[in-house]
Amino acid sequence: MHLEHDRPLGGGGAPAASGGAGPRWQSPPGTPAGPAPTDRALRVGVGGPVGSGKTALVAALCRALAGRIRLGVVTNDIYTTEDADFLRSAGVLDPGRIRAVETGCCPHTAIRDDITANLDAVEDLESDLGRLDLILVESGGDNLTATFSYGLVDRQIFVIDVAGGDKVPRKGGPGVAGSDLLVVNKTDLAPLVGADLAVMARDAAAMRGGRADRPVLFTSLRSDAGASDVADWVLAQLPSPARPQ
Numbered sequence: 537m538h539l540e541h542d543r544p545l546g547g548g549g550a551p552a553a554s555g556g557a558g559p560r561w562q563s564p565p566g567t568p569a570g571p572a573p574t575d576r577a578l579r580v581g582v583g584g585p586v587g588s589g590k591t592a593l594v595a596a597l598c599r600a601l602a603g604r605i606r607l608g609v610v611t612n613d614i615y616t617t618e619d620a621d622f623l624r625s626a627g628v629l630d631p632g633r634i635r636a637v638e639t640g641c642c643p644h645t646a647i648r649d650d651i652t653a654n655l656d657a658v659e660d661l662e663s664d665l666g667r668l669d670l671i672l673v674e675s676g677g678d679n680l681t682a683t684f685s686y687g688l689v690d691r692q693i694f695v696i697d698v699a700g701g702d703k704v705p706r707k708g709g710p711g712v713a714g715s716d717l718l719v720v721n722k723t724d725l726a727p728l729v730g731a732d733l734a735v736m737a738r739d740a741a742a743m744r745g746g747r748a749d750r751p752v753l754f755t756s757l758r759s760d761a762g763a764s765d766v767a768d769w770v771l772a773q774l775p776s777p778a779r780p781q
């Protein structure tokens with residue numbers, strides 16, 4: 537069993553005492569992502585609340601990147617293989633490049649506390665397919681507290697969406713504050729739910745300490761083109777020999 541709490545995200549795991557003036561989960565200075573590995577695939581976690589668009593993002597990234605780099609995907613669901621089945625039936629990637637983990641427990645447990653099944657899936661992909669450039673690990677849908685262990689992934693993307701209202705970024709949490717990339721998805725729905733994207737951008741930047749190495753991207757994944765900025769960010773994380781020109 538891997539018990540991983542190796543690198544804290546965001547506020548380091550401890551909420552501040554109530555009543556303080558500042559945001560509870562402001563991004564701390566000085567915890568940059570480690571260097572990209574050169575001896576194995578870069579592992580990028582995609583986490584976030586239920587229904588925010590994680591699978592839609594993984595599908596769009598597969599469409600954008602599959603012809604350019606050697607790619608594999610691991611999905612997590614609690615009781616089914618729904619997300620892997622969706623990706624396979626959508627034809628975004630060779631089915632043999634997609635592995636499903638059925639967690640049987642809270643999604644965050646399988647990506648943060650006991651990462652054994654996910655590590656096994658990642659290692660199976662690499663031993664079956666040979667050298668890969670990138671493995672996307674999609675978490676099951678969870679809540680604002682869900683984050684990946686850096687024993688499992690090298691970078692993490694946290695996906696929220698506008699449908700919960702423009703208050704979500706200022707609610708903070710380790711994913712909003714400390715993920716390597718925050719994606720605010722479903723911008724096409726903003727007018728329908730009265731969400732102000734400028735407010736979301738302002739609050740997200742404040743929570744993340746305004747750090748240039750922790751960007752925020754706004755997407756609408758109604759079309760694949762909506763993920764192009766995220767695909768560019770992912771490519772920029774690869775070590776330079778694996779990065780397509």
Ligand SMILES: Nc1nc2c(ncn2[C@@H]2O[C@H](COP(=O)(O)OP(=O)(O)OP(=O)(O)O)[C@@H](O)[C@H]2O)c(=O)[nH]1
Pocket residue numbers: 585586587588589590591592593619676677678721722723724725755756757758
């Ligand atoms: N309008 C709109 N719908 C979206 C967008 N992205 C995803 N959806 C829809 O939102 C629903 C949930 O998307 P998923 O990609 O399954 O979300 P998820 O985060 O993987 O969901 P879980 O795995 O259940 O947590 C689906 O019906 C998608 O088609 C978007 O940008 N705009």
